[in-house]
Amino acid sequence: SYVLTQPPSVSVAPGKTARITCGGNNIETQSVHWYQQKPGQAPVLVIYYDSDRPSGIPERFSGSNSGNTATLTISRVEAGDEADYYCQVWDSDSDHPGEVFGGGTKLTVL
Amino acid sequence: QVQLVQSGAEVKKPGASVKVSCKASGYTFTTHAIHWVRQAPGQRLELMGWINAGTGKTKYLENFQGRVTITRDTAASTVYMDLSSLRSEDTAVYYCARPVVVARDAFDIWGQGTLVTVSS
Numbered sequence: 001s002y003v004l005t006q007p008p009s010v011s012v013a014p015g016k017t018a019r020i021t022c023g024g025n026n027i028e029t030q031s032v033h034w035y036q037q038k039p040g041q042a043p044v045l046v047i048y049y050d051s052d053r054p055s056g057i058p059e060r061f062s063g064s065n066s067g068n069t070a071t072l073t074i075s076r077v078e079a080g081d082e083a084d085y086y087c088q089v090w091d092s093d094s095d096h097p098g099e100v101f102g103g104g105t106k107l108t109v110l
Numbered sequence: 111q112v113q114l115v116q117s118g119a120e121v122k123k124p125g126a127s128v129k130v131s132c133k134a135s136g137y138t139f140t141t142h143a144i145h146w147v148r149q150a151p152g153q154r155l156e157l158m159g160w161i162n163a164g165t166g167k168t169k170y171l172e173n174f175q176g177r178v179t180i181t182r183d184t185a186a187s188t189v190y191m192d193l194s195s196l197r198s199e200d201t202a203v204y205y206c207a208r209p210v211v212v213a214r215d216a217f218d219i220w221g222q223g224t225l226v227t228v229s230s
Contacts, residue, residue: 031216033216033217035155035217037155042205042220042221042222042223043155043205043217043220044220045216045217045218048210048215048216048218049216054218086154086155088155088216088217090214090215100157101147101154101155101156101157102154103154104154104155
């Protein structure tokens with residue numbers, strides 16, 4: 001099954017740029033989706049199809065996908081961005097999808 | 111607005127079963143699949159399976175084959191997730207989620223989550 005690898009944690013100062021990576025074999029051939037999850041809350045979709053933003057998500061959130069790494073970029077980080085972030089892909093070649101979500105990255109705003 | 115509303119928290123003993131409901135509103139129920147995703151304390155999101163709300167066809171991930179059953183009631187716009195032979199490792203928050211378009215898609219709408227606690 002397809003394996004997604006995220007760093008456990010990323011720290012960034014307010015106003016700076018945070019980059020959260022999601023590694024997978026030839027991930028550029030997959031559509032990558034990103035979720036933000038704050039404590040005690042359901043996940044919220046922040047980026048889908050690699051780089052599209054749902055309505056209501058600030059332009060500070062952007063995504064890219066190349067080679068073996070997809071990246072969620074948060075510009076001008078705010079305290080309210082502190083959360084866990086998960087990437088998601090569908091292993092389209094398999095009729096029995098395995099791991100669909102990455103392990104998650106905790107973003108800490110210093 | 112489009113929303114998914116789940117049933118309340120449950121406490122179950124090991125070996126028992128639990129049934130969690132997910133009521134959809136704000137869109138045509140039969141046009142989207144509904145997925146179930148769980149999250150054990152401090153752990154990652156874990157997909158369990160999904161149902162095509164129009165056809166009733168289901169897909170379960172291997173980790174849950176034989177223990178999970180997902181059904182739907184189109185008249186009530188509600189999907190149910192039944193998990194049997196519960197063990198302590200099943201203690202988790204269970205979410206239903208709706209994909210953007212096709213079943214294997216991003217999830218743009220989530221339920222509020224249902225905490226299931228398995229304890230003797």
